[in-house]
Amino acid sequence: MMNDFPWLSVLGLVPLAGALLTALTPSRPGAVLPKQLALGTSLVTLALAVVVALRYEPDEGMQLTETHTWIEAFGAHYALGVDGIGLSLVLLTVVLLPVVVLASWNDADDKDTSAFFGWMLALAGLALFVFMAQDVFLFYVVFEATLIPAYFLIGSYGHGAERAHAAMKFLLYMLAGGLIMLASVVGLYAVSAANGEPTYLISELAAMGFDKETGRWLFAGFFIAFAIKAPLFPVHTWLPSTTGNATPGTSVLLICVLDKIGTYGMLRFCLELFPEASRWATPLVVTLAVISIVYGALLAIVSDDMLKLIGLTSLSHFGLITLGIFVMSTQGMSGATFYMVNHGIATAVLFLVAGYLIRRSGSQLISEHGGVEKHAPVLAGLFLLGGLGTLGLPGLSPFVSEFLVILGAFDYHWVVGAFAVTAIVLAAVYVLRMYQRLMTGPAGPEVADLQVREVTAIAPLVLVMVVLGFYPQPVLDVINPAIDAVMVSVDETDDPPTVPIGEVVMEQTNEEVHQ
Secondary structure: OEOOOOHHHHHHHHHHHHHHHHHHOOOOOOOOHHHHHHHHHHHHHHHHHHHHHHHOOHHHOOEEEEEEEEEOOOOEEEEEEEOHHHHHHHHHHHHHHHHHHHHOOOOOOOOOHHHHHHHHHHHHHHHHHHHHEOEHHHHHHHHHHOHHHHHHHHHHHOOOOOHHHHHHHHHHHHHHHHHHHHHHHHHHHHHHHHOOOOOOEHHHHHHHOOOHHHHHHHHHHHHHHHHHHOOOOOOOOHHHHHHHHOOHHHHHHHHHHHOHHHHHHHHHHHHHHOHHHHHHHHHHHHHHHHHHHHHHHHHHHHOOEHHHHHHHHHHHHHHHHHHHHHOOOHHHHHHHHHHHHHHHHHHHHHHHHHHHHHHHHOOOEHHHOOOHHHHOHHHHHHHHHHHHHHOOOOOOHHHHHHHHHHHHHHHHOHHHHHHHHHHHHHHHHHHHHHHHHHHOOOOOOOOOOOOHHHHHHHHHHHHHHHHHHHOOHHHHHHHHHHHHHHHHHOOOOOOOOOOOHHHHHHHHHHHHHHO
């Protein structure tokens, strides 16, 4: 469906314009105006996304499209559009943005407040363009551009002693992945030019087809970059240092939004452009996903740094998301896409509440806390809700997505399904163990309970977790048609349920006797 008004362009440009305006605002310690501008921009962006969602029809494929020639010699276009997968991640981004701004209200009072909130808005705006891009070259440009605000948010505004090292490590990992992907981007130009006119439009490349060897090499370039971004074992080692040194709000934008580009790219590019190569690589990818699930959870169990621990849980969860994508079933892919949203919500709650606690106590080591619930019951209660969401408690939205992924894993192979179940078991261990050490037991240093502004920032995320936990169908109704299209592109169908022949004969015999 073509679009008369450029809703998607406006949606992406508003936070970028707000970022520029906020960054140019005179800043002084504790300045309020940059914060107000950032919060206002984030709310306008949210309102625009709601309009986009209301105009979206789930069964009509890619919608609100905009296509303009950009660099004709390259076959590059300024092309935007959303389907159910992209729209769900756009909505996740715009919901988290005002939450992060409000929760980070005082995080840069001793630094350049204007630049801090400006970089936040810029990161969110670029992420929106990534989820909306329908041209590979445009996708690559904004994919790389997200590294600029992320680098400064970690290196200049992080609170850890090793924030400069963590920012450089993050940047080098992401640049390495981007350079590998660039080789595949150039390869797409060469292949499309050899077949006629060069093009980077995803729709035209998906219809083109690639020979087996070429498709596998191109797939590898994209997949490695997305595995680093996701993150996936063994290219995950930037993750704990980043979350351990960044501010909690920055970690939310990085882990809950930016890292979804990795798993989104696996669906949008790896499966849709290179279906044969994706099926060929499935055994390896499933193996790496299973290792990530178990290894990330085990690392989280032994971690004493609460921010690093929360980051490591994401290694396990991204393994589960990747597994859901590559088992190539409707249940697995729908669950994985829904899990991208739910992981972002539950993990954001954990990061932000942990940040509140660290700001009050001055330490992010779990061993230096204890009995917090005696002094700050609201803080402890919200932290527990975030943790229960992370471990997939029935009644909270992550459970629905985990259940769908696990069903898809068992359909793929019972051994893979058994390993997928360990994600839930190990999550219960690291979440409940962390809560016990932080919040119960002998009282540690007294900390003040949450203020109204802090509760207001977290409350919408808790509400979404509960509502989608009991009624996930509206989101799944948006996601499922897009997943059906991906299944068609990879030439996969769900196996129909089978009944052993003996049971069929027995049922027929019983019916005859009854008659």
